[in-house]
Amino acid sequence: MASIPSSAMPSSQDDYIESVITMTLTGLVALVFLLAIFIWFVNFKEHLSNELLKRELIKKNLLLKQMTQHDSLTQLPNRLYLQKHLNTLFTHQTDPLFIMFIDLDGFKRVNDVWGHAVGDELLVKISHTIKESVSNEGFVARIGGDEFITVICQKDKDVVIQLAQKLLSKIAGNYELSATTVDFISASIGISIYPEHGKDVATLLKKADVAMYYIKNRGKKSITFYDEIEMSLPS
Missing domain, CATH: 1.20.5 (Single alpha-helices involved in coiled-coils or other helix-helix interfaces)
Known part of the structure; x- marks a missing residue:
């Protein structure tokens, strides 16, 4: 091996x-x-x-x-948002735009008697009322104090009148607040129309504001369009 x-x-x-x-x-x-x-x-x-x-x-x-x-109290769009929204609509929208200027009647009394906290509580409730009344038909903003703006895109003016009357009815309700019940609030609504009454935000808001104060100084609790009172305005 x-x-x-x-x-x-x-x-x-x-x-x-x-x-x-x-x-x-x-x-x-x-x-x-x-x-x-x-x-x-x-x-x-x-x-x-x-x-x-x-x-x-x-x-x-x-x-x-x-x-x-957005408005910090009501969470509604504020004036800045409103301006942007309107400018966008001016660019893309072909139907008339109705700008409703809503001012509350009797709101100052709430602040004077029960204080601003109760006034703020009322504003929140009214903002909900306006938003629910307008629903998907338009855009709602709070531009300051007791002033609200609603923007409606609509061909039929009668539909806008019906909505404005609905807002008057809904706003003039009873409001159960923490300190009291408020049953004397109403609203005055002035309306301007794009492009009939103007083609920029400032002009349309101004004319809706003028129409609103015209109604406010003549009994309140009503609506009017700028062109309906234009001839009676001082030159």
Whole structure:
């Protein structure tokens, strides 16, 4: 039987070296794998942080927009939002636009007798009444104090008159407030028409305001269009 040369037999030293090399390579592979996981985690964390920051910025921008374009008391659009909305309608709308200027009759008495907190409570309730009455037929804004604007896009003037009369009826209701019940509130409504009475926001609001005060000084609790009283205005 032939003998195996001693040089061909594995030695314990060779086994040890091979074992060390294997463990080293295994360790390097594991280290690279862990490093890859670490880099992925850092990138993921940074991406997640950026996404959260982006969402927070969007949320804050929406909140800022809400604050700058809405009345803080009633949450209705404010004068700034109204101006933007009307300018957009002027650009895209072909049907007539009816701008109703609504001013409350008797509101000052509420503030004088029961205070501004009760007055604010009443304004919130009336804003809900106006919004619910107009529903999807138009746009409602509060431009200050006890003054509201409703914008209606409508071909039929009679439909607008019916809506204005509905608003008068709904506003003149009983309001259960924390300190009292108010049953003497009414409204005066002046109406201007785009483009018949003007083609810019300032002119239309001014003419609706003039029509409203014309009614307010002649008995209140009614509606009128600017063109109906134009001839009786001082030149």
